[in-house]
Amino acid sequence: MALEPDELAAARRNLGQELRELRRAVGLSGERLARRCAMSQSKISKIENGRLTPTMIDLDRMLTALGVTADQSHEVFALARKANTEWLETRALWRKGLESQQEELAALETSASEARYFLPTIITGLLATPEYIRASLTHAPGDVSTTVAKKIARQKILRAGARSFTFLLTEQAARWAILPPRGMAEQLEHLIEVSRFDAVRVGVIPHGTVLPRGPMNTFTVYDDRLATVEIFTGRLAFRDPRDVAAYRELFAMYEEHAVFGDSARDQLQEWACQSP
Numbered sequence: 001m002a003l004e005p006d007e008l009a010a011a012r013r014n015l016g017q018e019l020r021e022l023r024r025a026v027g028l029s030g031e032r033l034a035r036r037c038a039m040s041q042s043k044i045s046k047i048e049n050g051r052l053t054p055t056m057i058d059l060d061r062m063l064t065a066l067g068v069t070a071d072q073s074h075e076v077f078a079l080a081r082k083a084n085t086e087w088l089e090t091r092a093l094w095r096k097g098l099e100s101q102q103e104e105l106a107a108l109e110t111s112a113s114e115a116r117y118f119l120p121t122i123i124t125g126l127l128a129t130p131e132y133i134r135a136s137l138t139h140a141p142g143d144v145s146t147t148v149a150k151k152i153a154r155q156k157i158l159r160a161g162a163r164s165f166t167f168l169l170t171e172q173a174a175r176w177a178i179l180p181p182r183g184m185a186e187q188l189e190h191l192i193e194v195s196r197f198d199a200v201r202v203g204v205i206p207h208g209t210v211l212p213r214g215p216m217n218t219f220t221v222y223d224d225r226l227a228t229v230e231i232f233t234g235r236l237a238f239r240d241p242r243d244v245a246a247y248r249e250l251f252a253m254y255e256e257h258a259v260f261g262d263s264a265r266d267q268l269q270e271w272a273c274q275s276p
Contacts, residue, residue, distance in 0.1 A: 011083040013050030018079055020048040022066050036065035053083050056241050084239035098140060102150035109157050112222040116166045116251045119173045120215030123187065125151040126158060127167060127194055127202075132187045135178045158197050166201045168254050170215055174204060174271060181275040188272035192265045203258030204267050211257055213250070221247050 023033050030048070034041040039061065046052035047062075054062070059080055063073050109115060109126075117124055125133055133151050137144040158165060174191065177184055195202035205211070218230040227247040229236045238244060259267060 009050060011079070011085075012053050015053075015076070015079040015083045016048040016050040018076055019054075019062060022063075022068055022072065022076070023048075026066055028066070033062065033065055037061040053239075054080070056080065081240045081243065085243070086237040086239075087234060088237070089234035098137075098144065098147040099150055102147060102154060106150075106154050106157075108222055108226070109154065109163070112163060114164050114166075114223055116221040116248070117168065118215070118219050118251055118254060119167060119169045121170075121173050121218060122176055122178070123169065123173055123191070124167070124218075126155055126165070127191055129183075129187050129190050131183050132179060135183075158194060158200050161199050164199055164201070166203070166251075166255070168203045168205065168251070168258050170205045171207045171271070174268065185272045185275040188268050188275070192268050192272075195261075195265055195268075201260055202264055202268075203255060203260045204264045205254065205258045206267060209257050211254070213253065215254070219247055219251075221251055224248065 023030070028036075030044045031041050034044045037044070037058075039058070043052065043058075044062075047054045047058070056077075059076060063076060068076070117126075122136065123132060125136075128136070128151070130148060130152055133148050134144065137147060140147070157163065169191075174188060175184070179187065191202060194200055205215075219227060221227045221244065224241065224244055225239065227238045227244045229238070229247075238247070258264070
């Protein structure tokens with residue numbers, strides 16, 4: 001996902017400049033550093049010139065080869081975290097086109113073997129009925145028919161079976177009424193149906209569940225390589241392994257407090273019946 005490319009490029013340049021200065025300070029050429037790291041000189045050059053964002057493993061190998069101090073290492077990893085954090089504002093998303101976002105999301109879902117979705121406020125498009133999807137896009141500019149169609153098309157991946165999907169919904173997310181009662185009841189019935197797919201786990205967290213941390217934001221974790229966090233004004237994407245691990249741990253905590261299987265389906269059915 002290409003989020004705010006100008007800011008991301010600047011963060012890469014800052015990181016690369018710091019690595020180049022550290023290399024020069026110890027008197028190593030790019031070629032000698034490459035040999036010590038078992039990396040190509042071309043890769044070292046791209047990193048130092050901000051054309052390539054190094055992985056955490058790349059950085060560890062480079063910093064070890066350079067023999068940096070703990071303080072220097074901390075500073076470099078702080079720059080790396082910024083270079084691996086991306087921001088996309090909602091207005092930029094609209095300019096780019098909601099249809100393009102659907103293609104990017106479909107690519108992420110296809111490339112991941114495990115995807116985890118924490119949904120504290122609203123039901124995600126992968127689990128939504130066409131009526132719910134359209135209602136959720138009433139704030140978006142222009143005709144959203146193509147976006148609705150692409151969201152529905154993305155749902156086919158839930159039946160494929162080659163990947164696993166875990167969805168955690170709070171009671172508020174499941175019952176937030178963006179449709180009239182009958183439409184919400186149909187949406188909850190749809191959740192029950194999807195929860196029976198082999199590749200899908202749907203967990204719910206009813207009101208009154210004692211939780212050590214409040215549900216602040218919707219977030220998604222793709223394997224151990226990417227976490228995305230949604231807020232009103234845009235979306236953050238984290239690629240730093242420490243950030244991704246933090247969201248995986250947070251998801252696991254919420255997962256421990258959710259109910260799954262028949263218990264979740266019984267709860268969803270109860271909420272559906274409470275919709276007049």
